[in-house]
Amino acid sequence: MNNFLNNIPKLEVADTVENTMDWLTKTFSGLFKVMQTGGKSVMESVTALLTAVPPIVFILVVAILAFFATRRKFGLPVFSIFGLLFIYNQGLWEQLMNTFTLVLFSSIIAIVLGVPIGILMSKNNVAENSIKPILDFMQTMPGFVYLIPAVAFFGIGVVPGVFASVIFALPPTVRFTSLGIRQVPKELVEAADSFGSTGAQKLFKVELPLAKSTIMAGINQTVLLSLSMVVIASMIGAPGLGREVLSALQRAQVGNGFVAGLSLVIFAIIVDRLTQSLNQKK
Amino acid sequence: MEKLRVEHVTKIFGKQTAQALKLVEQQKSKTEILEKTGATVGVYDANFTVNEGEIFVIMGLSGSGKSTLIRLLNRLIDPTSGKIHIDGQNITSLSKGELQNIRREKMSMVFQNFGLFPHRTILENTEYGLEVRGISKEQRRLKAEKALQNAGLLAYKDQYPSQLSGGMQQRVGLARALANDPEILLMDEAFSALDPLIRKDMQDELLELQANVQKTIIFITHDLNEALRIGDRIAIMKDGKIMQIGTGEEILTNPANDYIRTFLEDVDRSKVLTAENVMVRPMTVNIENDGPKVALQRMREEEISVLIAVDKQRQFKGYITANDALEGAKNGLKSVQSFVKTDMPTVDSTTVIQDILPIISDSPTPVAVVDEGKLRGILIRGVIIESLASSSQGGELNE
Incomplete structure (x- = not known):
């Protein structure tokens, strides 16, 4: 029996994947290069712009935003002020701005891609059945694995970091968009149809507004997922707080690791509470 | 004039529709078909026409296919086979765009749970139909406000649906449908979610509205009393099939089968049966010809103590009692005219029993049924009570 099993030659999955990757890298090298250089310069200028803003102004703007977003409560603004001051105090301001840019770009790209894919999934059962396993795959595959094609395509730096983050962070937006639209009460969909709405009218006037809080x-x-990719992305040269964590890890500097990690947590809490409170508003 | 015609419309949900269709033709039951093919029969071979300005009620219990049937009419559900004509146009063959136009211009729907969009204000909800038609903002606002005004809800236009009571929400649902000025109004259990008093108000409002605007209304309900109250004609459905179509009275007095007969047992007949259905043939005395002796003779024959007095044209004049006739005979009177009493209450033949009951219970005499002065019949307490109690013998009451 064992003999029989051993007689099956090893399937060449790894080789096939590698060959495909090589082919992709070579065939689209021009495109990848444009994306790498273009993306890098755009993101670097955004970071430069953010760094150029005096930190105190930046902190105040975040605090005011938090104040209004949480409907005039003081908890989040106070937390933001002290948290951000702490990060500045630890000399991690530039790294924070780099992380901010990375999270901003990967989130925006994930949303821009994810919402339409989610809409497609909600409208079409074939699309749903084929996209769902891909999403499962994307979410369960360890985040590190995405670094390999990212490096192959884009080399090292912030662009492959965004690429890996987008793949890792995309699924929730797609899933929740699809779920939100499918959960719109049937009677309301029928009401929209019965008045002779076109597909687009139904989508924009009824389904998306009603699915909004789920999509949010x-x-x-x-x-948050793209934020959690920050440390992993720093392994391929993405700048930011993640790189501090990584270098502390490599040099076994517990103190530095703690400070950088804490800064990430502070940033994550601010981002999370801000995006959540956007959702709760009417 | 015919507005809507439904011909052999069948809807089967599921995959093996052809096989299921065959089983339906063999008169198999819904559950049997489901077991054999996995397909559900929604509507089977529905045929009816609806005239312009008519309120056509489709009624049945849940699962009878009535909600499916109404959705076939505007093709929220596509029929498996059959044709639906609106103004002579077969809508089952329309393209998506043409169908959208029909929905925008010809028919609007009112839903059981109101179907209001929670993220839009009352005004924005009312505007919806006009908005998707591409009507300019000022114009649609004007029309929507007018529709709300008619419903008495203009003051609430900036509120959200959740801030309104159920009855008010459904008024908005109706106003939204009417803002579109449709020719056909599809109402899917529109009042079923409302409590009984509000429901009655809404039924009155609908009837009043119908008197003013004359829409063609298809109304779905599971409540027979509601069907009888508002329907010009009623179709009763069971297991996807239409069992009987007719006016309320036709159905009540002449139920097509046992199913409908058992169904009718629930009806509050006092709201449906009229004087005409329960009156009996009156024993009369002609005041111009007959004298007291003739009257006494007739009372003896029929074993009664009261005769209704009429003239030669059968105009109702009053009544005479046995005592008065006896007195008159003793005094040698030639005519009954001098002792005709006129305090007998009258009703016309369309009065419902509900309204007759208080009259007859206050009156020592029977009640006369009189149309334009002419005697039609007489109401006797015992017969009325018997008619309310016996529910399955409606046919026999109608003379």
Whole structure:
């Protein structure tokens, strides 16, 4: 029996994947190069712009935003002020701005891709059945694995970091968008149809507004997931707080690791609460 | 004039529709078909026409296919086979765009749970139909406000649906449908979610509205009393089939089968049966010809103590009692005219029993049924009570 099993030659999955990757890298090298250089310069200028803003102004703007987003409560604004001051105090301000850019870009790309895919999934059962396993795959595959094609395509730096983050962070937006639209009460969909709405009218006037809070919950998850990719992305040269964590890890500097990690947590809490409170507003 | 015609419309949900269709033709039951093919029969071979300005009620218990049937009419559900004509146009063959136009211009729907969009204000909800038609903002606002005004809800236009009571929400649902000025109004259990008093108000409002605007209304309900109250004609459905179509009275007095007969047992007949259905043939005395002796003779024959007095044209004049006739005979009077009493209450033949009951219980005499002065019959307490109690013998009451 064992003999029989051993007689099956090893399937060449790894080789096939590698060959495909090589082919993709070579065939689209021009495109990847444009994306790498273009993306890098755009993101670097955004980071430069953010860094150019005096930290105190930035902190105040975040605090005011938090104040109004949480409907005039003081908890989040106070937390933001002290948290951000702490990060500045630890000399991690530039890294924070780099992380911010990375999270911002990967979230925006994930949302821009994810919402339409989610809409498609909600409208079409074939699409749903084929996209769902892909989403499962994307979510269960360890985040590190995405670094390999990212490096192959884009080399190292912030662009492959965004690429890996987008893949990792995309699924919740897609899933929640689809779920939100499918959960719109049947009678309301019928009401929209019975008045002779076109598909687009039904989508924009009824389904998306009613699915909004579910979609926003998905977006919140996407933002947090892309934030959680920050450390992993720093392994391929993405700048930011993640790189500090990574270098502390490599040099076994417990103190530095703690400070950088804490800064990430502070940033994550602010981002999470802000995106959540956007959802609760009417 | 014919507005809507439904011909051999069948809807089967599921995959093996062809096989299921065959089983339906063999008169198999719904559950048997489901077991054999996995397909559900929604509506089977529905045929009816609805005239312009008519309130056509489709009634049946849950699962009878009535909600499916109404959705076939505007093709929220596509029929498996059959044709639906609106103004002579077969809508089952329309393209998506043409169907959208029909929905926008010809028919609007009112839903059981109101179907209001929770993220839109009352005004924005009312505007919806006009908005999807691409009507300019000022114009649609004007029309929507007018529709709300008619419903007495203009003051609430900036509120959200959740801030309104159920009855008010359904008024908005109706106003939204009417803002579109449709020719056909599809009402799917529109009042079923409302409590009984509000429901009655809404029924009155609908009837009043219908008197003013003359829409063609298809109304779905599971409540027979509601059907009888508002329907010009009623179709009763069971297991996807239409069992009987007719006016309320036709159905009540002449139920097509046992199913409908058992169904009718629930009806509050006092709201449906009229004087005409329960009156009996009156024993009369002609005041111009007959004298007291003739009257006494007739009373003896029929074993009664009261005769209704009429003239030669059978105009109702009053009544005479046995005592008065006896007195008159003793005094040698030639005519009954001098002792005709006129305090007998009258009703016309369309009065419902509910309204007759208080009159007859206050009156020592029977009640006369009189149309334009002419005697039609007489109401006797015992017969009325018997008619309310016996529910399955409606046919025999109608003379």
